[in-house]
Amino acid sequence: MKPSVSSLYQAVELQQEIPPLLIGERANSNGSKKFRELLLEDDYQACLKIALDQEPKGAHIIDLCTAYAGRDELKDLTTLVQMCAKSLKAPLMIDSTTPECIEACLKLYPGRAIINSINLEDGGINIRRVCKAAKKYGAAVVALTIDENGMAMTADEKVAIAKAIHDIAVDECGLRPSDILFDCLTFTVGSGDEKLRDAAIQTIDGIRRIKEELPGCLTVLGLSNISFGLPPKARRVLNSVFLHEAVNGGLDAAIVDAAKIIPLARISEEDKLVCLDLLYDRNRDEEKNPLMRLIDYFSDKADSDDDDSTTETLFPEEQLFKQLVNGDKDGLEDLLSILRERHAPLEIINQILVPAMRHVGELFGKGEILLPFVLQSAEVMKASVTRLEPFMEKNDVSNATRVLLATVQGDVHDIGKNLVDIILSNNGYKVYNIGIKVPVETIIQKAIEYDVDVIGLSGLLVKSAIAMQESMSQYRDAGLDIPILLGGAALTPKFVAESCAPNYPGPVVYCADAFAGLKAVREHEEGSLVSTVYNDVTAIQALKPGIKDSSIDKTHPVPTAPFTGQKYVVDVDPEKLFPYINKQALFRGRWGYRRGKMSAEEYQQLIETKAQPIYEELQHRTLAEKLISPKVTYGYFPCYSEGNSLFVEADNTLHHFSFPRQAEAPHLCIADYFKTREEGGDIAGFFLVTIGDRMGLETAKLYQDNAYHDYLMLHGFSVEITDALAEYWHAIMRKDLGIGQGEIPSRGLTCQDYQGSRYAFGYPSCPDLDVHKPLFDFLKPEAIGVSLTENMQMVPEQTTSAIVVHHPQAKYFAV
Template sequence: MGSRVQALTLEVERDFWGKENCTEVLNLSRPDIVRDIHRGYYEAGADMVLTNSFGGSPVTLAEFELEERAFEINKLSVELAREAAESFADGRHRWVVGDIGPGTKLPSLGNITYDALEAALVEQCRGLIAGGADALLTETNQDTLFIKAAVNAAKIARKAAGSDIPIFVQVTVETTGTLLVGPDIAAATTVVHALDVPLMGLNCATGPQEMAEHVRWLSQNWPGLISCQPNAGLPELVDGKTHYPLGAEELAAWMERFVVEDGLNLIGGCCGTSTPHIAALDGMLRKLGGAAHRPAPVVRKFHWVPSVASLYTATALRQENSYFSIGERCNANGSKAWRERQAAGDWDGCVAMGREQMAEGSNSLDICTAFVGRDEMAEMSEVIRRFTSSVNGPLVIDSTETPVIEAALKLHGGKPIINSINFEEGEKAAEDRMLLARKFGAAVIALTIDEVGMAKTAEDKLRIARRLVEFACDKHGLPQSDLMIDPLTFTIATGNEDDRKLGLWTLEGIRMIREEFPDIQIILGLSNISFGLNPAARHVLNSVFLDHAVKAGMTGAIVHVSKIKPLHQIPAEEVKVAEDLIFDRRAEGYDPLQKMLELFAGRKAADATAKKRAETVEGRLKDRIIDGDRKGLDDELADALAKGIAPLSIINDILLDGMKVVGELFGAGKMQLPFVLQSAETMKSAVAYLEPYMERVEGQEKGTIVLGTVKGDVHDIGKNLVDIILTNNGYRVVNLGIKVPLTEIVNAAREHKAHAIGMSGLLVKSTVVMRENLEEMSRQGVDIPVLLGGAALTRNYVEEDCVRAYASGRVAYARDAFDGLHLMDKVMGNGFDDYLAALQTKRAGKARNEKRTLGTADPRGFAPVDVKYAQTRRRRVAAESAVPTPPFWGARVLEAAPKALVPFINERSLYQFQWGFRKAGRSLEDFLGWAKQELRPVLKRMLALADEQNILKPQAIYGYWKCAGQGNDLILFAEDGVTEVCRFNMPRQPKEDGDCIADFVRDVDDGPGARDVIGLQVVTVGQKASDIARVWFEENRYQDYLYLHGLSVEMAEALAEYVHKRIRAELGFAAEDERDMEKMLQQGYRGGRYSFGYPACPKLEDQEGLLKLLDAERIGVSLSDEWQLHPEQSTSAIVLHHPRAKYFSV
């Protein structure tokens, strides 16, 4: 509706009654327009339309002073759509769905209370139902707490009207992969499932490609019907105007895949789509359905996992190879530390306790704020509000007061757990709580307590469990998987005869309940079993009892996770005594309880999670370097000075020893690069603190090296990492920067009496410059050691070509910064020449080996190739593919919001190759799983920081030209197909049928009327990213420097992918892309994108013609004298559409 209204020429005063942007007022002022728009969609083939009530809530209408007419506006919206539906005489049924938008106030952000929102939505739903809607849809949802309010409001209005119309839910997943307030698709689905709606789907924010991953997730997990209404691609600014790039046929192609592959039940369009899009969808469905006009539903195989959820993520109630742990320390009745913080109003301290428990491994947190003299409801509300936004873990709302539970539920957008119900006072209190659980979509803990008392025997536990299942599941409709029965356990440490078998009976009760009710959850308040023992004994008994309870069928426990030990870490004797106590294995002369007391007499419980601090200040300082811990560093340095340790001794004997350990850990794959930089930051801080106490002495450093990125290369991340590691290991580094000519390098080495020179470079061309530099240095008589490093270098190239180019042969390859450190250590330790001699001996032996084996090669099957002929022979493969028609000729400027690029970030490349995290013995799958948990939050933090400081400014120019191939030449023409505007000479593989880029476009001899089409693009994230990174490097913010540099590199690549996708979309074949983004980023699409400087098109100077055609100066991109793009994080490319055009080497 909105897209069609915006396309019309309407007057604010006449048509909108002065209420600009209030589309709903048209139901009153211009019903003819609304009716005609609906009719247009029906004519295009729609089976149903959404009413013009997206902003029809009284809360939203109040912004236009129309809240008093909300019922009327919503009722009219249905009636107008119904009139359009009934204006057809073909007998086909057409549905009208009452539309409920997300409004302008989100409860999870505190914009509106739950009660006010629900009341407003009830009024909207009353109007929609009164108008005769066939169904209600709450769509474009950005907040799961809003979804609860909307669904509950619809149920209230439906009940009042005596109606049973269905209620549907659609959520909006942003390009960040989550809803606006933070839930991922699994969390949102978990919340919606608990509200008992038959259909869930996606709409708005993105196009179908960005939705593909989430559609697939719903297909594989959601048990109900599925819908999808994408935008016509991601909105873009083209020449200053908003544009949705996805055409009707491409939308239909994507949706066909969703219907056929994922079993979607309802499809449509959202922003940017209009009647041609709907007509294309109708045509696609008619094609699939044949005579029935609509295809039969696909039978999906899905796997629903019963879960609970925080506001952000879902957590399975059945943990694989473990148990569902509920942290017990956020409880005023059980934790002194919590009670003190709550009493003091230290809510940040409370949040810290929650986060600490989650970090220790808890799956969820039990929250109880009840203690004497406090306002439980107010303080529970305060805690729930803070924990919902600040602690990523499902919450257990623990109270004996039903109004307290209700208040908490109205603040929480996740799927919580209510703790608890029982039958101690009959079913009345339990009834009220079950109604709350069903309304707000919560799981329920149910205690085996009835009017008689707490169940102790296994038989009583089972009897009450049966009653709980009947009450909660059969009567109130709670899924059995959401019922968490607590069969209760009691202390076995009293010594009373009546208590001896309580643990045994609990285990037997668990087994009996599990056997009869396999789908329910069984939990325990674990620590009750050991009440009365000292802490050390309790930890052992709790750990052993937990193991047996899990084996008996328990699925969860309320527990202090960090106090639970794996049995293999507990001495065998202690395990045996604990088991004897649990199973009451007393014997003559042996009482396991007495033995337990003896074993742990006088013992204290060690906190296994706390790292033991070194006893000496020397040890603590060394540990701080290793751990990268700067908090309290100055105090301990002051202690070391007060102890009489000389500043230089602190650096050389203590801090550098710590850096040595850091290097060893990195080399062994036990420390990741970002944490190495954290250690370097700590080292830098320590040295800065000590400098005022030191007398400057010549030669104080271990040695001096001159570093520079070679002429023509603007990349400095590798060189700067070497600078960081060497500087913080005691070396003096003269960092000359980028694009450094040889004369400057040699002069600096002489001036500073350098012990070595380091040359760095990222480009393939830079490897040639390095060799030429070495040749010239030989001519000048320079013979000091040279260390070479860079992405394009190989050990073979350095140890063969470069060694030969340098007369002294004193050249070594440094794979990374720590290689550079080890080599400098050899230079200063007089072991460098011996190291090089050993390398040459090893290589000579390898060469002799290779000569001995060459004669065994079978020459048959190898035919001589005329290389000159092969390199000029054109292959006519382009004729295999039809030439698509672009939407325009020439170039356009495109601006993209950074968040639109997030789905295109190659996270594996970012984490492994830019940020330097290693798999460290893990499989790729395990590494990526770890990275999702540990590194994605870093990525989100850096993206937020970049957004806050406006660091990334993505801009692009792209366009289309007619083209043809002539031999190895790729020729670009003006729109007339005759005027040549640019020519690129491309290399060909030196083999029979070798590839050349020019082969993948039509031949020039085919004539002007048969020209092919080529795309050109140049993208940049701007100069500010490099400037800020350089500032952070100079400020010793090494870790942030690495993170920002890596992010800006990958954002430039993401922008290139984004623009390339735009080109594929405009040429009409983006629907052929791989749906999985990771696969798509590995050339999982038709055609190819080629950047200059790579083997298939190696001439960097050819970028001049490309940038001239695109007029790249419009976005601030230019070429240096060495044909390098500026700003640094910029890329350019030519784009071919031919299906066989993929990367190849020449």
């Protein structure tokens, strides 16, 4: 197998079929002025763009260096390594001489990286530590020919140091020869220093001999050092010619700006000749040496070729519009500074940013842009407004439509509400987001205090929908008549139209998502907003007695549980949960990567290039940063059914669970799957699982930092990994009961391919969260950090509970 390195997306062979391997050098705080300045401004996104820009210009690997006096290298490097890991197809070269930084980055990086670099400057202390880390994490290493005496100047010195490094790295630390890329170092031939006249010769000879005398080892070179001090035009040509000569000598890889390398066939014979004379120190005469001839020769051809220069062809107004639509924050501050000389800040917002954000919304509505990219655009909008605010008059935003948002009392879920906040606030509206678990009295008080134009209420579960219904008369009695927008998974247009709107004098509007909320606010501004009219066939059903289903077989045997009572498990291995994650639900439902108008091939490419890499990065981060702490409380309990009820015996107490029945055929009810007392009774399993509160804290921080895209990704991942924990523990319990082997469920449209079911409390087949009262009595989840709100919802949010039904006919259904 050929020696390779890899990113999340691809493997790259270190020995290219047509050498050399090109390693991009511009994301380097010591080598690129632009990168350094962006790093000093903490503009990590712009730093990432410099790394990204090198890929289409031919770089196979991206060198990343953040070492700079006064900076926290560990923070800078780990931050950018994580960003590069999920964005770059090209593998990374982690450029640091600090073992702590190197090890921290190797833990985070999901591919096979190259470490740059090791040497013998300290006699071999650091090299052993770094090589052991490289062995542990499977990395390759760049080895510089440096020892206690300094940098090797001659080919003999370069080879001797390379052999000493080889002995430590291979014989002592266990690396393979192909894991080492020796950098023979080159010095400039452009300084006029007599000691460096043969620098290129010694370097090329060192490369050739290392390849011969250390079989299997590879070579690399920081190419541009050869031309340091020369004019840009001369440097570009000299670097290109030197690269060709070094490759002929056996060079495998070059650290270089790939965009500045000229194919040898495009270099004139005259240009080549003058460069070769300097590199090989030949054709010296009394009047001019090779260096002076090269400088004179290129003086007439010299042009400005600054690595950090850019040319902008769009007007600044067009550029800002384009950057917002593309979700690109690069150079935003400079662009806004230019625009402030032409426009007042409010004009920039209203005439450029808001129309651009509106265009993003139109693209989303047409299915031409997906939610993750909408959030990237919103980040540009937020960053722009933040930079403009210091230059705005206080009354500039006083006329903006004011919207109050809240998650209703007892409900801890805020992802939907926060997405509405992001979309509205970045479309020019003033949003008061007053949080979760907000009582009706507080909502009324704040609505009056802030003199808002619209109220938006959110809630995930059926209990929250009922709370919205019951609160309508309170808003009416408080004298409010402004529009109220309602959103949440349990709501339907029918429920809002028939159960909520009649009890309130103003418009009551069902909003399926954040953009429906945006549409409703705009309609209010236009004076065309009206209450939702029912045009759906679904509705929230009350807990009706219904007709008992007589088709459930009660002759099946009751399995034997391994124990009765309750137990805790607090050492679940997080890595075991990943196979149970429903990636289809995560990518399409939580993250919004839907096919829309794309072909199957285009959608598959989107998943492979966008969703899957983020998913893999979050898997890696979850383990590396210990973001989840899976804990379980569960048990098996004697029980019997009676009508729509299940009676469960635990701790010498009989606990009552009441379940709803379908109003329409086949009139299913969870209680039907258990035997009655007369039929001999039954056994029921219950569990409650949580991944802890760390994920919730991390998502809250991302939201506060206006990192909207990453907020959506991490929140969605946290919800699905919680469900994966539930699915994993359900598999354990099926195995306990002898009705399964701990199998991983399929995740297609017919996802249930095993005996029995788990019914989560708060969801369609058992929506009444009051059952959490008896559940908490005998599962005692407080010991694993879970508590109940006054509305019977569990905290932390990333927690779920369920009853485990063993009956062979038990399938998922909704009431």
